[in-house]
Each structure stands twice: as C-alpha cells, then as structure tokens.
Amino acid sequence: MTRRTGAEDGLATPSADPRHHVADPRARLRAAGLRVTAPRQAVLGVLGEHPHSTADAVASAVRRRLGSVSTQAVYDVLAACVDAGLVRRIEPAGSAARYETRTGDNHHHVVCRSCGATADVDCVVGELPCLTPSDTGGFVVDEAEVVFWGTCPSCAARGADDGAVRPGVRRPVAALHESHHHER
Amino acid sequence: MTRRTGAEDGLATPSADPRHHVADPRARLRAAGLRVTAPRQAVLGVLGEHPHSTADAVASAVRRRLGSVSTQAVYDVLAACVDAGLVRRIEPAGSAARYETRTGDNHHHVVCRSCGATADVDCVVGELPCLTPSDTGGFVVDEAEVVFWGTCPSCAARGADDGAVRPGVRRPVAALHESHHHER
DNA sequence: GCGTTTTCTTGACTCATTCCAGTCTCGGTG
DNA sequence: CACCGAGACTGGAATGAGTCAAGAAAACGC
Numbered sequence: 181m182t183r184r185t186g187a188e189d190g191l192a193t194p195s196a197d198p199r200h201h202v203a204d205p206r207a208r209l210r211a212a213g214l215r216v217t218a219p220r221q222a223v224l225g226v227l228g229e230h231p232h233s234t235a236d237a238v239a240s241a242v243r244r245r246l247g248s249v250s251t252q253a254v255y256d257v258l259a260a261c262v263d264a265g266l267v268r269r270i271e272p273a274g275s276a277a278r279y280e281t282r283t284g285d286n287h288h289h290v291v292c293r294s295c296g297a298t299a300d301v302d303c304v305v306g307e308l309p310c311l312t313p314s315d316t317g318g319f320v321v322d323e324a325e326v327v328f329w330g331t332c333p334s335c336a337a338r339g340a341d342d343g344a345v346r347p348g349v350r351r352p353v354a355a356l357h358e359s360h361h362h363e364r
Numbered sequence: 365m366t367r368r369t370g371a372e373d374g375l376a377t378p379s380a381d382p383r384h385h386v387a388d389p390r391a392r393l394r395a396a397g398l399r400v401t402a403p404r405q406a407v408l409g410v411l412g413e414h415p416h417s418t419a420d421a422v423a424s425a426v427r428r429r430l431g432s433v434s435t436q437a438v439y440d441v442l443a444a445c446v447d448a449g450l451v452r453r454i455e456p457a458g459s460a461a462r463y464e465t466r467t468g469d470n471h472h473h474v475v476c477r478s479c480g481a482t483a484d485v486d487c488v489v490g491e492l493p494c495l496t497p498s499d500t501g502g503f504v505v506d507e508a509e510v511v512f513w514g515t516c517p518s519c520a521a522r523g524a525d526d527g528a529v530r531p532g533v534r535r536p537v538a539a540l541h542e543s544h545h546h547e548r
Numbered sequence: 549g550c551g552t553t554t555t556c557t558t559g560a561c562t563c564a565t566t567c568c569a570g571t572c573t574c575g576g577t578g
Numbered sequence: 579c580a581c582c583g584a585g586a587c588t589g590g591a592a593t594g595a596g597t598c599a600a601g602a603a604a605a606c607g608c
Contacts, residue, residue, distance in 0.1 A: 215553095215554065215555070215604085215605055215606075216605080216606095217554095217555065217556085217604075217605075219555085219556075220555090234595090235595080235596085236594090236595080248557095249556080249557095250556060250557050250558075251596090252556075252557070252558080252559095252596095252597090252598095253555075253556050253557075255595095255596070255597080256555070256556075257555090257556095260555090270457070271455075271457035271458065273454070273455035273461075273509075274455065276594080276595060276596090277457075277595085277596095290500050290501065290503040290505060292503065299500070299501040299503060300501075301499070301500060301501075302499065315485070315486060316474050316483070316485060316512065316514070317474065317483040317484075317485075317517075318516070318517040319474040319476065319483060319512070319514045319515060319516050319517070320514045320515045320520055321474060321512045321513065321514035322513060322514050322515075323512070323513040323514070324510060324511075324512050324513075325457075325510070325511045325512070325513060326508060326509070326510050326511075327508075327509045327510075327511075328500065328503070328505045328507070328508050328509075329505065329506060329507040329508075329509065330500070330503045330504045330505035330506050330507070331503060331504045331506075332502065332503050333501075333502040333503070336504055399573090399574055399575080399584095399585065399586070400574080400575095401573080401574075401586065401587085403586085403587075404586090418564090419564075419565080420563090420564080432588095433587085433588095434587060434588050434589070435565090435588095435589095436565095436566085436567095436587075436588070436589080436590095437586075437587050437588075439564095439565065439566080440586075440587075441586090441587095444586090460563080460564055460565090461564085461565090549608100550607105550608085551606105551607100551608095552605100552606095552607090553604100553605085553606090553607105554603105554604085554605075554606100555602105555603080555604070555605085556601105556602080556603070556604080557600105557601085557602075557603090558599100558600090558601090558602100559598105559599095559600100560597105560598085560599090561596100561597080561598075561599105562595105562596085562597075562598095563594105563595090563596090563597100564593105564594095564595095565592105565593085565594090566591105566592080566593075566594100567590105567591085567592070567593090568589100568590090568591085568592095569588100569589095569590100570587105570588085570589095571586100571587080571588075571589105572585105572586080572587070572588090573583105573584105573585090573586070573587085574583105574584095574585080574586085575582105575583105575584100575585105576581105576582095576583100576584105577580100577581080577582085577583105578579100578580095578581080578582105
C-alpha cells in the first residue's frame with residue numbers, strides 16, 4: 181500500500197496543543213537516562229511542534245535546524261526515545277510510521293483517508309465497555325488501540341467538489357455501508 | 365518496523381470459524397462481478413482456511429495448489445477482491461498486511477506482540493459510546509478501527525519462561541502502565 | 549584532559565508492495 | 579462453436595520505508 185501521500189507530506193501541521201510541546205528537551209532526555217545530543221534535542225523539538233510527523237519529515241525538519249543529520253541517526257533517535265517512553269509511535273494503515281511526544285495517556289487518532297492528516301482524539305467518551313473485547317480467544321490483552329478513519333476539514337472542503345477521494349484507500353465501499361458504529 | 369516475523373510466518377493457523385470459510389469461491393466471484401479464474405478461486409480458498417494470512421503466505425499456499433502463480437497476480441487478486449468487498453485487508457502495526465474473507469461486519473482483532481498471530485474479536489461488547497470520539501477536531505469520521513494487543517496462548521506458554529518477548533515491538537513500557545482500559 | 553561507552557555517519561541491503569509492458573484467457577457475440 | 583476484446587496473468591525492474599554493520603565522533607564520569 182502506501183499510496184496515501186498526504187497533502188502535508190508527513191510533516192504534520194504545527195500544533196498548539198500544549199500536551200505535545202516538549203518543555204525542555206535537554207531535561208527530558210536526561211531524566212530518561214539518555215545522553216543529550218543535538219540530534220535528539222532537535223527531534224524532540226520538531227515533534228513537539230509537529231506531532232504525528234513521519235520519520236522522513238522529522239529528518240528534514242531536523243536538518244533544517246542543524247544542518248546535516250543522517251537518516252539513520254533520526255531513526256536511532258526515534259527508536260531510543262520510543263524505548264525510553266519519550267515518544268510514541270503510531271502506524272496508521274497505509275502510511276509510514278508517525279511519531280508524537282504526547283505519551284503516557286493512551287489517546288487515539290483520527291486519520292484523514294485522503295491526505296493522511298492525523299489528529300488526536302482524547303480518550304473516547306463514556307465508559308469503556310466496548311474496549312473490553314468480548315472473547316479474546318485466549319489472548320491476554322494489554323492494550324486497545326483505536327484509529328478513527330474519515331475526512332479532515334480541508335479535504336472535506338475541497339473533496340466535496342473534486343469528488344475524487346484519493347484512491348488507494350481500500351475499504352471504503354464496505355466500510356461506509358454497514359458502519360460498525362451503528363449496527364452491532 | 366516490521367520486526368515481528370511470527371511463529372507462523374504469515375500463514376495463519378487454520379480456522380474452523382465458519383464465518384471465514386468461502387462456500388463457493390466461483391459463485392462469490394461471479395456475484396461480485398469478477399471473472400472466475402484459477403488464481404482467484406485459490407486465493408479465496410486459501411483465505412477461507414487461513415484467515416489473517418499475509419500476501420506472501422497466500423502466494424505460497426496458492427502455488428502449492430496451482431503450481432506456479434506470479435506474486436503480482438496474488439497482489440492483483442487480493443486488491444480486486446478487497447475492492448469488490450469479498451476480502452478485508454488489515455495492517456497491524458509492524459507486520460505486512462493480512463487478509464481475511466470475513467467482511468461486512470466490522471469485527472476487530474487481537475494481535476500477539478511476540479508472534480503476530482491474529483484472531484478475531486467480535487464486535488466489542490456493550491454499547492458503542494466509546495467508539496464515538498469525543499472531539500474529532502472537525503474530521504468527519506466514518507469508521508472506527510480497533511486493534512487489541514497482547515499475547516497469544518502459545519506465546520504465553522513459552523514466553524512465560526524464556527521471558528524474551530520478541531524485541532522490535534515498541535510501545536510496551538508506556539502501554540503496559542497506564543492502560544487506557546482502566547483509567548479515565 | 550582522558551578513556552569509555554554511546555551515538556552518529558556511510559553505505560549496502562532487505563522486504564513488502566507497486567509499476568510497466570507484453571502475453572494470455574474468460575466469457576459475451578455473431 | 580469459433581472469434582474478439584476487455585480484463586487477467588507473467589516477468590522483471592523500481593520504490594519507499596527501514597534495518598544492519600563497521601568505523602569515526604561525541605558525551606559524560608573521573
């Protein structure tokens with residue numbers, strides 16, 4: 181797959197949500213027991229400003245700040261931060277992995293089918309009976325991941341006319357019909 | 365990522381669940397307005413017996429039945445069937461896409477962190493208030509996708525001892541702690 | 549300042565999936 | 579029932595996202 185390119189090619193729209201901003205990268209890194217290096221500070225900074233960015237987008241943004249940084253370094257930094265719990269990694273179907281600094285709460289996401297734009301969705305409302313699977317077939321579940329699919333405001337605006345919802349996103353037909361939400 | 369290899373390398377364990385079995389591939393294809401070809405019948409047959417298999421696994425299984433079939437053909441068939449609503453495609457983070465013939469109901473899945481084994485989870489119990497995001501930030505949501513992460517029976521059995529939950533599966537730390545299920 | 553240990557740079561390489569161009573075949577027609 | 583054309587399949591090259599590995603370059607504890 182990986183058709184969806186995203187209007188904003190991986191570099192997510194700047195966010196004003198304070199929950200993403202990384203107050204002091206340096207302190208954060210140190211607290212997590214990680215060495216403080218320029219690439220790491222930059223990565224955290226970038227992710228704070230652009231949550232849900234792809235590794236590639238992060239790399240570009242980081243280079244814009246520091247000059248030159250190897251792609252591998254970015255992957256390493258991201259992996260290290262994910263392991264340390266400073267960064268969360270999400271992998272919406274059909275797009276490259278995206279990263280964000282808002283960790284600790286297991287919030288969910290809405291992803292635009294046509295451009296890939298991603299936004300946070302605070303823990304779903306109400307109780308969570310439905311996040312307790314009925315029968316797990318013996319699996320020991322430790323996490324429930326939820327991804328909402330739809331259309332972002334801007335795509336809805338354009339899309340409404342051009343109608344051509346970007347192809348490559350399979351699942352429309354079926355999905356749009358018997359929508360899971362309503363039926364049971 | 366894509367570290368998780370899976371004990372059962374993509375070819376899912378045979379399923380007895382009737383909801384996956386494809387009664388008459390030929391009829392199904394015809395009904396969907398698709399041409400009836402050997403590769404297509406074989407793919408549907410294989411998927412009926414091994415739900416949640418990867419494209420690669422499907423290809424091998426199909427070749428075992430028909431002799432030689434190009435990889436491309438398998439991808440084409442899968443895509444055609446997905447478009448026609450005969451097959452559903454799921455993409456658990458960290459593994460190649462998996463396919464299943466149980467469509468129409470938007471059921472969910474449990475995925476084993478260590479071996480990638482996947483099982484169905486019937487529509488979550490109770491009402492679905494929690495599948496109605498609180499604030500979608502303007503997105504028009506048309507589908508809620510849920511993936512449960514955990515450990516499958518066999519891995520739990522082995523794993524308990526060797527302790528070495530296969531690496532590469534990031535998210536453990538945070539996830540295991542403030543588990544979304546309970547809090548909030 | 550120094551030595552370790554960890555991180556970064558380079559560059560080759562894998563994997564899943566897609567793109568292309570040519571050949572073959574299903575299935576509606578005459 | 580032979581024929582034909584749109585729609586499949588074949589083979590091979592190409593992409594995109596990531597990973598592996600070996601050596602150079604920084605961090606940080608002393």
